[in-house]
Structure formats: C-alpha cells, structure tokens
Amino acid sequence: MGGAAEASQGARIVLLGPPGAGKGTQAQHLAERLGVPAISTGDMLRAAVAAGSGLGRRVDSVMASGALVDDSLMAEVVRERVAQPDTIRGYLLDGYPRTLSQAETLAGILDDAGQALDAVLFVDVPEDELVRRALLRGRGDDKEEVIRERLRVYREKTEPLIGYYRERGLLREIDGNRPVEDVTSRMFASLGVAG
Numbered sequence: 001m002g003g004a005a006e007a008s009q010g011a012r013i014v015l016l017g018p019p020g021a022g023k024g025t026q027a028q029h030l031a032e033r034l035g036v037p038a039i040s041t042g043d044m045l046r047a048a049v050a051a052g053s054g055l056g057r058r059v060d061s062v063m064a065s066g067a068l069v070d071d072s073l074m075a076e077v078v079r080e081r082v083a084q085p086d087t088i089r090g091y092l093l094d095g096y097p098r099t100l101s102q103a104e105t106l107a108g109i110l111d112d113a114g115q116a117l118d119a120v121l122f123v124d125v126p127e128d129e130l131v132r133r134a135l136l137r138g139r140g141d142d143k144e145e146v147i148r149e150r151l152r153v154y155r156e157k158t159e160p161l162i163g164y165y166r167e168r169g170l171l172r173e174i175d176g177n178r179p180v181e182d183v184t185s186r187m188f189a190s191l192g193v194a195g
C-alpha cells in the first residue's frame with residue numbers, strides 16, 4: 001500500500017466478510033494501530049435499539065430476524081457518522097457496505113469529499129465455524145435459525161462486493177480461520193504497516 005495506511009497519514013479501510021468472521025474483533029486492533037475510529041454499523045444500530053431512539057425502533061425487528069436494514073436508512077446513518085470530526089484522518093468501516101447499493105453510496109460519499117478507499121480487507125471463514133462462533137457469542141440475534149438467515153442474506157447481498165472491490169484493485173483476502181493475533185498480523189502485513 002506504499003505507506004498509504006501508515007498511522008501518520010490516516011487511512012480509509014473497509015472490513016468485509018460473513019457475519020461472525022471476526023470483523024468487530026479485528027476492527028478494534030486495526031483502528032488503534034492506524035489511529036482512526038472503528039465505525040461498526042452493527043454496534044451503532046444495537047446502541048440505537050438499546051437507547052429506544054427513533055432509529056432503534058425502526059431497526060429492532062429487522063435485526064432480530066437476520067435481515068438487513070434498508071439501504072437508504074443506512075446511507076443516512078453512515079453519511080452522518082463519517083462527517084464527524086474524529087474521522088479527519090480516516091476511518092475503518094466494520095459492517096458497511098453490505099450491499100452493492102451501499103458500496104455505491106460509499107463511493108459517492110468519498111467522491112463528494114475528494115477521498116478514496118485505501119483497501120478492503122475481506123476476512124473469510126468456513127460456514128460451520130461461523131455458526132459455532134456465533135452460538136458461543138450468544139448475542140440476542142445469535143439463535144441458530146437467525147444465524148443461518150444472516151449467512152443466506154450475506155451470500156445473496158454481500159458476497160457480490162468481493163468481485164466489486166476486486167475489480168477496483170482494492171481487495172485484500174485474509175484467512176480469518178486462525179487465532180485472533182494471527183489474523184491481526186496478516187491484516188497489518190497486507191496494509192504494509194508494522195504490528
């Protein structure tokens with residue numbers, strides 16, 4: 001990446017992968033190293049549900065079913081979040097984009113700001129391991145039938161983003177079926193930053 005993701009210069013990075021691949025786990029390590037905020041749309045939506053806000057009331061049942069929240073609502077949420085002052089040196093997006101329409105929205109947001117993505121890290125993990133991890137995690141939406149539905153939706157709506165970002169020369173593939181620290185070091189290596 002020719003130092004584009006070096007902490008001194010900031011970075012704009014997307015974490016892509018199936019539900020339970022460990023995006024949230026890795027986002028914390030990466031964001032700290034790169035000196036940019038980790039923006040998890042899943043965490044933002046869960047916080048809205050917990051707070052009982054208007055947004056939370058609109059997304060609660062959608063999330064509980066394993067479906068995706070509407071693209072235009074997510075566009076509002078993300079546009080507002082990446083305009084906050086803490087993103088001046090970039091950000092790490094965890095869980096956005098999740099559809100081709102969301103990828104186009106993000107491209108528009110970046111374009112409007114005269115910015116570009118540095119890399120898309122695609123974390124892959126076999127399906128049985130994803131289900132095992134989610135059942136261990138035991139979040140409210142981690143019931144087996146909901147996990148299977150999230151995986152179905154992932155294959156239908158999110159997997160096409162792999163090709164989308166590969167065509168744009170941004171995709172870096174990371175084996176997520178390894179110990180957490182190994183995954184982190186592989187991500188650092190693919191971004192050309194020292195751990």
Ligand code: B4P
Pocket residue numbers: 017018019020021022023024025026040041042043045062063064066067068069070074094095096097098102133134136137150176177178179180183
């Ligand atoms: P998210 O919050 O994004 O949830 P996730 O994809 O299930 O989790 P993640 O991949 O971050 O895994 P984690 O680190 O926790 O989304 C939840 C819901 O929000 C969606 O279903 C959707 O409804 C909605 N939503 C969010 N963004 C949206 C968008 N853009 N558009 C529309 N709707 C949206 O790791 C999982 C578990 O594995 C953890 O328990 C962890 O300890 C373990 N683990 C991690 N790495 C490991 C490793 N290397 N080895 C072993 N275990 C590991």
